[in-house]
Amino acid sequence: MSLRLTGAHLQHGNGVHALRGVDLAIAAGERVAIIGPSGAGKSSLLGLLASALQPSAGAVELLGADPWRLKARARQRLRTRIGLIHQAPPLPPRQRVVTAVLAGKLGQWSLGRSLLNLLYPSDIAGAREVLARLDLADKLFAQCQQLSGGQLQRVGIARVLYQAPELLLADEPVSAMDPVLADHTLSVLCRHAETHGATLVASLHAVELALAHFPRIVGVRDGQIAFDRPASEVNQALLDTLYANEQLVSPPLPTVTLNLQIPRC
């Protein structure tokens, strides 16, 4: 079993209950898409799976260990085997793309190698190879602040591909890309997961992308799991209930949203 949540509860510092009693088990090598309306708890769920957030109640088991029972050092070692792709990639504006990508392996490198890598990039070929897969090889030595939102998202993806984790998590990885690019990028992610035998869990706004690329779909609503089915069994009635909104007259069409706020870098 690659990961397992048992009765996981998450309350943020501001008192909001983001997740209420989530049970989820995902086997090694599975590919799962998480869908649901805005504010349903998709990002919080991925935060729990990435060991970035500690559950307020319930248990988390990742790659055979409970990260919150481990000592800090062992937890950092566990985290090197988990990669999280952020919706708005947190990259310093003046950092160069090559450095941002190579930073994916910081957890596996010694401090000495990490520092030397700042003076001269130690694996230009490796960084170029992952960027080329995302059609971004020409930006190798550009600064992050010179890139567009969609290009930045791909740099964030390239970093995690370079990290090559066993558990690959993605929070809205293609939200700032056009539909064609989004489709291509998701197939790159899926292919990477398949060839490396990695588990892939991604949250997506675009339902059709989720159905096209992922064999298993988990619907999240109000911090709970609404349904958990193979993609072939997901029908319009399920989606209508998932996205139903009491305040809006018509349910919002789940499409690729391009107007997401991407910070300066």
Add this chain to the structure above:
Amino acid sequence: MLKHPRDPAALPRLLLTLLAVALLWPGIQLAELDLGVLLAADSQSEMGRFVAAFWPPQHDREFLDLLLAATLQTLAIATAGMALALLVAVPAALLASRALSLSAASRGGRPGAFGQALRWPVRGLLIFLRSVPEIVWALLFVRAVGLGPTAGVLAIAITYAGMLGKVYAEIFESVDQRPMHALLQGGSGRLAAFVYGILPNAASELVSYTVYRWECAIRASVVMGFVGAGGLGQQIDLSLRMFAGGEVASMLLTFLLLVLLADGLSRLLRGRLA
């Protein structure tokens, strides 16, 4: 008619302004500030005579040689003092800054209680180092190591270590923490995550503050010259005692040049990093 809600921040702002004024007034009273003295006729003529002696600035060959030597000594005191201060300030800032907290990365930016408790002694050390003015340290070291630049270097090193350490720690905390947190969540060590996640954002601010402090160190080394710690200050002290206004004027012009130099250097470095 629709009644608009009142801005909820208006009342607290008004009260804070009133409080600030109420605190400032007794402050002026306590400081015995009386601007009327400046306008009194006898103090004006006194100041006028003092300033009139400044013209023309002294510029004969022998004095300029002396001035150059004293300026170089001042620069050397300031630079050596800063270098020693950095040796203490950088590790102390890393220890004292909440930005390097590992637990903050998984707690929405709030560091754990245990880590905070460990940061306090370092903060206390930095407070102690900078709470004693450098002139007092200089007086102390003049007694310990004798008259000369060494006392000035040590005094600057100690006080500035405290100031640099505190401000560095706060600069680390003031930049975007998400890049560092993302790296920590990817299993990276603290120092590596700091260098890749915080330093690129903080670099220009750090350089700007460091060059500004170097400029302050130049001024401080001059003040300490008055108590016998060498450099331009000692020369000014001598010239003032001999009522050589022209010499004082030349040295003040030298200061102006030094500060201009520091300003230009800061601009150049920030331009490179922006």
